[in-house]
Each structure stands twice: as structure tokens, then as C-alpha cells.
Amino acid sequence: MKDNEKTEAKVEQAKGKVKKVAGRTVGNERMTAEGRAEESKGDVRQAKEKVKDAFKH
Template structure:
């Protein structure tokens, strides 16, 4: 299950980064903001999984 969560985090980060870049390229602030939010969500998920791993050891 942890691998699934880590994969989801990476996907969210990548999608968010792509949306942020696309929004910036076309001047769409809404898309840029959504991209930042999605990337942040992936960052939080990844941090949570890293914390879980730290407590396992």
C-alpha cells in the first residue's frame, strides 16, 4: 500500500507541475493555481509516506 501512495504522490506532483507550466505559458492564472495546489497535495502525500517510513525503522 505504501508503494501505491508513493506512486500517487509522484503522479500528483508531475500533473501539478505540468498544469502549472501550461498555465504560465498561456497566461491562465486559474490553471497555474490549480497546478500549484495539485503539486502541493503530492508534496504533502510524499512527506506523509516518508514520515511513515521513518517510524518503521
Template sequence: MAGNQKAKAKMEQAKGKAKETIGRAVGNERMEAEGRAGQSKGDARQAKEKTKDTFKH
């Protein structure tokens, strides 16, 4: 299950980055902000998984 969560974190980060880039390209500040929020969510999920891995070993 941890692998699934790690993949989900990477996917959220990638989608957020893409959304931020598209928002910046078209001048849509809301889309850009949503993209940054998605990246942050993915970063938080990844940090949580890393913490869990640390305590497993």
C-alpha cells in the first residue's frame, strides 16, 4: 500500500506542476494557485510516506 501512496504523491505533484504551468501560460492566476496547492498536497503526502518508512526500519 505504501507504494501506491508514493505513486499517488508523485502524480499529485506532476498534475499540480502541469496545472501551474498552464495557468501561468494563459494568465489564469486561479489555475496557477490550484496547481501550487496540488503540488503542496503531493509534497505533504510524500513527506508522510517518508516518515512512515523511517519508522518501519
């Protein structure tokens, strides 16, 4: 389960980055904003997992 959460965070970050770049490329501000939001969501999830790992050791 732990690895699954970390993987989901990485996937979410990557999808957000792709969406953000695609939005910038075509000039779609809404897509860019959605990409930034997804990327941030992945960052938060990853940070949460790092905190959990820190308290386990």
C-alpha cells in the first residue's frame, strides 16, 4: 500500500506537468491551471508520504 501511494503521487505529478505544458503550448489557461493543480496535489501527497516515512524510523 505504501508504494502504491508513492506511485500515485508520482503519476499525479507527471500528469499535471504534461497537462500544464500542453495548456501553455496551445494557450489554454484553464488547462494550464488544472495541470498546476494536479501537480500540486501530487506534491502534497508525496510530502504526506515522506512525513509518514520519517515517523516510522
